[in-house]
Amino acid sequence: MSADTGRNPRRVHTGPAGGLFGEPGFFNRRPASGAPDIDMGYRHRGIEKLSESRHFSQVVFLTERICGLCSVSHPLAFVSAVEDLAGIEIPERAKYIRTLAAEMERIQAHLLWLGLAGRLTGYDTLWMWCARYRAPLLEVCGKIFGNRRNYAVMKIGGVRRDISVEQGKMIKAALNKLLPKTDMIEKAVEDDPVLGSLLKGKGVLPREDARKNCVTGPAARASDIDIDLRRDEPYAAYPMVEFSVPVLGRGDLYARAVIRLREIRQSALIIMQCEAALRKTDTPLETKTDEIPPGEGIGRNESPRGEVFHYLNSRGGNLPYRHRIWDPGFTDIAFGDAGGGS
Amino acid sequence: MIKPAAGSLWVYHFAASSCSNCDMEILEIFTPGFDSERFGIKEALSIRHADCLLVTGVLNPKSLSLLKKVRGEAPRPVKVAAVGTCALDTGIFRGSYNVLKPLDKYIPVDLYIPGCPPTPEALLSGLLGLYGKDKPGPGKRRKGRWIF
Amino acid sequence: MDILKELKERFSSVINSVQAHSSRRIYLGIDPARVGDVAGHLFGEAGFRFITASGVDLKDSVEVLYHFSDDTSGGVLTLRVSLDPVNPEVESLKEVIPRAEPAEQEIYELMGVSFRGNDTPGNLILGRGYRGRKFPLRKK
Numbered sequence: 001m002s003a004d005t006g007r008n009p010r011r012v013h014t015g016p017a018g019g020l021f022g023e024p025g026f027f028n029r030r031p032a033s034g035a036p037d038i039d040m041g042y043r044h045r046g047i048e049k050l051s052e053s054r055h056f057s058q059v060v061f062l063t064e065r066i067c068g069l070c071s072v073s074h075p076l077a078f079v080s081a082v083e084d085l086a087g088i089e090i091p092e093r094a095k096y097i098r099t100l101a102a103e104m105e106r107i108q109a110h111l112l113w114l115g116l117a118g119r120l121t122g123y124d125t126l127w128m129w130c131a132r133y134r135a136p137l138l139e140v141c142g143k144i145f146g147n148r149r150n151y152a153v154m155k156i157g158g159v160r161r162d163i164s165v166e167q168g169k170m171i172k173a174a175l176n177k178l179l180p181k182t183d184m185i186e187k188a189v190e191d192d193p194v195l196g197s198l199l200k201g202k203g204v205l206p207r208e209d210a211r212k213n214c215v216t217g218p219a220a221r222a223s224d225i226d227i228d229l230r231r232d233e234p235y236a237a238y239p240m241v242e243f244s245v246p247v248l249g250r251g252d253l254y255a256r257a258v259i260r261l262r263e264i265r266q267s268a269l270i271i272m273q274c275e276a277a278l279r280k281t282d283t284p285l286e287t288k289t290d291e292i293p294p295g296e297g298i299g300r301n302e303s304p305r306g307e308v309f310h311y312l313n314s315r316g317g318n319l320p321y322r323h324r325i326w327d328p329g330f331t332d333i334a335f336g337d338a339g340g341g342s
Numbered sequence: 343m344i345k346p347a348a349g350s351l352w353v354y355h356f357a358a359s360s361c362s363n364c365d366m367e368i369l370e371i372f373t374p375g376f377d378s379e380r381f382g383i384k385e386a387l388s389i390r391h392a393d394c395l396l397v398t399g400v401l402n403p404k405s406l407s408l409l410k411k412v413r414g415e416a417p418r419p420v421k422v423a424a425v426g427t428c429a430l431d432t433g434i435f436r437g438s439y440n441v442l443k444p445l446d447k448y449i450p451v452d453l454y455i456p457g458c459p460p461t462p463e464a465l466l467s468g469l470l471g472l473y474g475k476d477k478p479g480p481g482k483r484r485k486g487r488w489i490f
Numbered sequence: 491m492d493i494l495k496e497l498k499e500r501f502s503s504v505i506n507s508v509q510a511h512s513s514r515r516i517y518l519g520i521d522p523a524r525v526g527d528v529a530g531h532l533f534g535e536a537g538f539r540f541i542t543a544s545g546v547d548l549k550d551s552v553e554v555l556y557h558f559s560d561d562t563s564g565g566v567l568t569l570r571v572s573l574d575p576v577n578p579e580v581e582s583l584k585e586v587i588p589r590a591e592p593a594e595q596e597i598y599e600l601m602g603v604s605f606r607g608n609d610t611p612g613n614l615i616l617g618r619g620y621r622g623r624k625f626p627l628r629k630k
Contacts, residue, residue: 233564
């Protein structure tokens with residue numbers, strides 16, 4: 001966030017001019033209430049309308065391009081909505097691959113968040129570290145899914161790509177290199193007095209406010225709200241793997257940084273379990289789906305930034321009748337006053 | 343073919359209505375893995391210091407007004423690069439009610455880097471192509487050697 | 491979900507229809523005049539989390555759906571409000587759930603449903619040129 005020194009000193013903007021620092025938007029601070037007045041829509045592309053003119057299988061690629069950080073979560077939420085609507089049960093192998101892709105995305109998204117937090121607070125070393133240790137992970141994703149981002153791995157009824165034993169070994173090797181570095185980064189975050197003074201006690205989001213404003217994801221868990229859809233409403237292979245959900249009580253920026261580092265470790269644990277399970281299971285990759293019946297479906301999951309929610313209405317036929325998308329970023333923008341967190 | 347640079351290329355990054363994948367790949371080229379600073383390519387934090395404007399994403403009416411403002415403040419001559427399929431020809435978002443025409447219908451574009459998202463290698467090779475280019479882009483013709 | 495029984499007892503006259511898609515996906519048809527009470531009860535005493543509101547244009551009516559998440563046992567409870575397609579209007583949930591404000595604003599801009607009590611000025615999402623033109627998410 002940078003203060004606009006132009007005509008209106010209370011106008012604070014994020015986004016396009018700074019690039020990637022949150023979604024583009026403007027906040028006009030109203031001095032009386034202190035609550036920000038929001039001007040956004042700089043990234044409104046009408047995806048909900050576009051998806052009404054695409055086939056169900058094409059919408060998956062459209063949902064990938066809603067948000068770069070959630071390019072697994074959004075397609076996953078959409079295909080879960082279709083599967084909820086049509087009552088499709090997916091094969092076990094597809095469940096593990098979905099989980100693996102989602103957790104790979106979570107690790108790199110959390111590292112990027114942490115790196116950018118370092119960059120914005122002037123601690124460039126942290127940013128360079130995060131980017132450097134994240135790069136091998138992206139390379140592995142590129143080798144496995146064919147692209148460094150936008151993996152196109154989700155498909156209605158299953159997944160599009162298999163993960164072989166060799167590829168599993170590649171993932172494991174990359175994670176084994178990453179985990180000691182995560183410890184190093186965590187130690188650096190804990191030890192650094194400048195970062196501590198910049199992050200500790202800043203942007204505090206009390207538990208009550210977080211609940212009132214329906215905050216989800218790491219921001220909620222850093223404010224002592226113990227919610228995680230992976231555990232509360234298990235989807236994909238999450239009921240079959242073991243992991244814990246870290247919760248911290250402080251609710252400041254520092255807690256949000258630490259919680260992400262801890263989640264990276266849990267994600268690595270989940271990926272290892274998925275990789276081991278993939279070697280044992282031998283099921284097809286997808287359940288063949290011919291027709292999407294009329295009806296309604298809801299799909300949601302825990303993206304790196306919070307809860308992603310898709311509502312789908314079908315009238316029968318090839319195209320969705322209505323496709324509603326909700327991204328956690330909108331919550332945090334609307335709650336930008338206390339530095340929502342993502 | 344990389345010609346020695348006459349000056350360093352400082353780039354400024356403008357995200358129009360992107361999904362931020364391209365933006366992350368742009369950030370990637372400044373990091374140790376790709377290290378664009380060895381070619382003199384550096385991130386400018388203000389458009390007033392930039393030689394090149396990287397635009398990602400499709401344009402919508404709101405972001406177009408911002409883009410015009412940003413480009414108006416840029417020192418001349420400024421190179422404009424369209425990064426990613428969305429900026430090139432609006433890609434998957436074509437036909438939406440809130441999506442305008444491709445970027446080069448509004449401002450002259452010197453460099454097109456396709457990909458969804460383009461890899462950091464593609465970005466670097468594209469930006470290096472701006473070095474030693476002696477003709478200005480399709481927008482305006484100037485005499486003499488191009489500044490880079 | 492236990493909440494279903496409780497809601498049925500408490501708001502028996504307000505609930506028009508109950509559709510249980512599965513044990514985790516329940517849709518309740520609600521009388522538009524009383525949606526504030528039901529939502530307030532869910533969000534306050536029952537401890538549900540508000541996810542978002544969606545608008546659906548069904549041509550012969552316009553529906554607004556309020557999605558609530560049960561964070562303890564998992565599941566989505568959806569309150570469905572059916573409105574007149576010509577001049578859709580419903581009371582705003584802004585007072586009971588502050589987070590409903592941006593979602594309602596979005597539905598207002600894209601679908602033309604007006605929410606009484608939510609007087610946030612326009613163009614949160616679309617540019618100024620869009621005021622008074624056709625709402626993009628309405629069907630013909």
